[in-house]
Amino acid sequence: MSWVVLVAAAGGVALISAFLMLLYIASLMASPKPFSLSGAHVVVTGGSSGIGKSIAVECFKQGAFITLLARNENRLLEAKKEIEKYAVNDKQVVHCISVDVSKDSADVERVLKQAQEKLGPIDMLVNSAGMSVTGKFEDLDTSSFEKLMAVNYLGSVYPTRAAITTMKERRMGRIVFVSSQAGQVGLFGYSAYSAAKFALRGLAEALQMEVKPYNVYVTVAYPSDTETPGFIEENKTKLLETRLISESSSPLYQPDYVARIIVKDAIQGKFSSSIGTDGHMLNILTSGMSPMNSLGEALETVICMGLFRLIGQYYTASFDSIVRRCMIQKEKSEKTD
Numbered sequence: 001m002s003w004v005v006l007v008a009a010a011g012g013v014a015l016i017s018a019f020l021m022l023l024y025i026a027s028l029m030a031s032p033k034p035f036s037l038s039g040a041h042v043v044v045t046g047g048s049s050g051i052g053k054s055i056a057v058e059c060f061k062q063g064a065f066i067t068l069l070a071r072n073e074n075r076l077l078e079a080k081k082e083i084e085k086y087a088v089n090d091k092q093v094v095h096c097i098s099v100d101v102s103k104d105s106a107d108v109e110r111v112l113k114q115a116q117e118k119l120g121p122i123d124m125l126v127n128s129a130g131m132s133v134t135g136k137f138e139d140l141d142t143s144s145f146e147k148l149m150a151v152n153y154l155g156s157v158y159p160t161r162a163a164i165t166t167m168k169e170r171r172m173g174r175i176v177f178v179s180s181q182a183g184q185v186g187l188f189g190y191s192a193y194s195a196a197k198f199a200l201r202g203l204a205e206a207l208q209m210e211v212k213p214y215n216v217y218v219t220v221a222y223p224s225d226t227e228t229p230g231f232i233e234e235n236k237t238k239l240l241e242t243r244l245i246s247e248s249s250s251p252l253y254q255p256d257y258v259a260r261i262i263v264k265d266a267i268q269g270k271f272s273s274s275i276g277t278d279g280h281m282l283n284i285l286t287s288g289m290s291p292m293n294s295l296g297e298a299l300e301t302v303i304c305m306g307l308f309r310l311i312g313q314y315y316t317a318s319f320d321s322i323v324r325r326c327m328i329q330k331e332k333s334e335k336t337d
């Protein structure tokens, strides 16, 4: 019978240590100082369309001054007009700058210097400029891999470099990276896109560790399919497998809803920002050693990680079966042709 006592004792010790560890982690999770968008200067790359535009609207509604960065001038001006409708006071300004965030870091630095001379130091930078190309790995041009890395990854590095020094000096600021669920899990058709969105997470984790002592907080957002002009365009050439997998795992969200959550999480200084129940579970499952957002999340991770791993595996298996079915279908239709 002595082994029963031993197992029980070991279990008890493990439980108590886990609890003490959790308390210790909780004590380390100092929450960031409160941050208000009223009168703040918010820069949004990719702010002329989709999620970026909705984030700009949300910040404007909370009293921020906005700088929008994107390439196409007409779309920038249209977005400016739309955002200005939501002014909450008559001092608020929307400033537009046409620039490619992925090409020349000196260019990006120059325009952000201009923006700060006009509207003051940047309080929050949202890196939302991005794009996706889908296709099977061997069908994608190598130029697509280069392009996606340039826009999604380097296009977030350059603006962040131009903003971070002043934020550290002022001991305040928020940096947001808009990644994707495809930046948490690699999926059929997304070999080029997923890699670039995964890169943002590594960047964000390292940067957060460096800037936290300066009261600067980094947020990585992992939205799933969102009905934006970019999504509708990409949907036209999306592989059947990719579309079926996406549709089977999460609903299509509206950009305003996604933007509200991202802005709220960024203000609170949350490291990971996810949308919906599916996003929340994926976030816990793929959290690795990323900073925790709250004690609730710590508890949930400890209790649910194993179960979520199983559910995740169920999804992986169902995605594999979608891929197999599409292949059989294709072979059949080729035979009858």
Ligand SMILES: NC(=O)c1ccc[n+]([C@@H]2O[C@H](COP(=O)([O-])OP(=O)(O)OC[C@H]3O[C@@H](n4cnc5c(N)ncnc54)[C@H](OP(=O)(O)O)[C@@H]3O)[C@@H](O)[C@H]2O)c1
Pocket (backbone or CB within 6 Å): 045, 046, 047, 048, 049, 050, 051, 052, 069, 070, 071, 072, 073, 075, 099, 100, 101, 102, 127, 128, 129, 130, 131, 132, 151, 152, 155, 178, 179, 180, 181, 222, 223, 224, 225, 226, 227, 228, 229, 230, 231
């Ligand atoms: N929609 C989704 O389903 C979804 C899901 C997960 C993640 N995301 C991510 O969310 C972000 C926004 O996506 P969205 O669907 O809202 O995109 P969107 O409607 O296509 O808008 C993209 C924005 O980025 C700008 N942009 C693109 N390339 C640029 C460059 N090289 N330099 C400067 N600006 C550039 C575009 O303006 P110009 O073309 O005029 O430059 C536009 O303002 C992206 O990072 C995307 O990967 C989207």
Ligand SMILES: *[C@@H]1O[C@H](CO)[C@@H](O)[C@H](O)[C@H]1NC(C)=O
Pocket (backbone or CB within 6 Å): 227, 232, 235, 236
């Ligand atoms: C995406 O494309 C598919 C097929 O081409 C279509 O059935 C679906 O409605 C499209 N979705 C959106 C949001 O445009």
